[in-house]
Amino acid sequence: MRAVVSLSICLLVCLALGLACVLLVYLWSSRFRGGFQWDGSELEFNWHPVLMTSGLVVMYGYAAVLYRVPLTWGQSKLPWKLLHSGLMLLALLLSVVGLCAVFDVHNKKNIPCLYSLHSWVGISAVVLFAVQWVAGFTGFLLPWSPLSFRKLLRPLHVWLGGSILTLSIAACVSGINAKLIFVLKGNNHTEPYSRLPPEALLANSLGVMIVAFGLVVLRILTNKKWQRPDPQPLDTAYRPLNQEEND
Numbered sequence: 219m220r221a222v223v224s225l226s227i228c229l230l231v232c233l234a235l236g237l238a239c240v241l242l243v244y245l246w247s248s249r250f251r252g253g254f255q256w257d258g259s260e261l262e263f264n265w266h267p268v269l270m271t272s273g274l275v276v277m278y279g280y281a282a283v284l285y286r287v288p289l290t291w292g293q294s295k296l297p298w299k300l301l302h303s304g305l306m307l308l309a310l311l312l313s314v315v316g317l318c319a320v321f322d323v324h325n326k327k328n329i330p331c332l333y334s335l336h337s338w339v340g341i342s343a344v345v346l347f348a349v350q351w352v353a354g355f356t357g358f359l360l361p362w363s364p365l366s367f368r369k370l371l372r373p374l375h376v377w378l379g380g381s382i383l384t385l386s387i388a389a390c391v392s393g394i395n396a397k398l399i400f401v402l403k404g405n406n407h408t409e410p411y412s413r414l415p416p417e418a419l420l421a422n423s424l425g426v427m428i429v430a431f432g433l434v435v436l437r438i439l440t441n442k443k444w445q446r447p448d449p450q451p452l453d454t455a456y457r458p459l460n461q462e463e464n465d
Contacts, residue, residue, distance in 0.1 A: 222288050225444045228434060232283060235431040236276040242424040243271040250417040251401075256319075258326035265319040267393065273312025274343060274386040275428055279435040281305035282379055285446045286438050292447075303359060306351055313344050336396050340389035347382050350375065380436060387432040394425045 247254065247264040254268075255261035284290070284302045317340075324331045332341060357363050357371040398421055404410035411418050438444060 221443045225286060225438070225441075226288065228438050228444075229283065229287060232279065232431065232434045232438065235427055235434060236280060239276050239424065239427045239431055240268075240272050242420060242427060243268050246417070246421055246424060250420070258323055260323070262319050263323045266316050266323075267390075267397070269312045269316030269319065270340070270386075270393070271390055271424075271428065273309040273316065274340075274347070275383070275390055275431065277305060277309035277312065278347070278383060278386065279431060281309060282383065283435055283438045286444050290446065299359065303351075303355060306354075310344075310347055310351055313347065317341070317344060334392075334396060336389060336392040339385055339392065343382055343385035343389055346378065346385070350378050350382060376439075380439060383432055383435060387428055390428050391425045394421050397421070 247268050251264045252261055254264050256265070281302055284298060284305065290298050321331055323329070332338065353371060354375055357368050357375070398411050398418055402408050402411040402415065402418055408417075409415035414422075
């Protein structure tokens with residue numbers, strides 16, 4: 219009982235931190251960076267941090283801890299598999315649109331793409347995420363997936379999931395820092411970053427919230443006491459999707 223209470227508290231903290239991340243990145247882009255457009259300007263770029271934070275970190279994290287929610291225990295796993303896959307797909311689509319925004323702005327302004335460490339880490343996270351989703355869909359949802367492949371894929375799927383979240387957090391934090399260095403130079407009516415103006419304070423707080431969110435998600439995922447109870451034998455736990463309807 220104590221484990222369920224502790225897990226529930228962590229899940230609520232995870233939910234609150236995720237919402238705080240989305241709120242802060244929206245406020246940063248709308249209040250300090252001028253809002254949103256899709257016209258090749260800096261206003262189009264503002265979609266990038268919002269969509270990457272919302273998709274690659276927050277939505278991804280929510281989908282990752284879905285199986286840890288106690289309300290899902292003792293029920294058929296089928297709807298939760300579908301919801302997990304759907305949320306992950308939504309997170310991936312948001313991330314791809316976020317990448318399209320930054321690539322479009324760079325191309326229209328003749329700015330080189332993929333030259334920074336931030337961009338390398340970010341694109342690696344999205345590529346691995348796409349591979350992870352395809353492998354998970356193929357291995358765990360398609361009815362003709364062989365049992366041996368499912369057993370082989372599961373530990374890799376779990377490890378890669380945590381690794382992608384870690385890379386996503388690193389990409390977001392480095393991106394926030396790079397953006398602040400670029401825009402807060404003490405000209406164009408802005409204070410230098412070194413004086414920690416309100417924009418820098420908000421963006422740094424966003425970075426702290428993203429890191430805190432990731433740490434809570436990883437804590438939930440790595441605590442074995444909080445894993446979903448699975449009364450099924452090992453072989454039946456990997457049954458194809460169309461055989462799980464009566465679980």
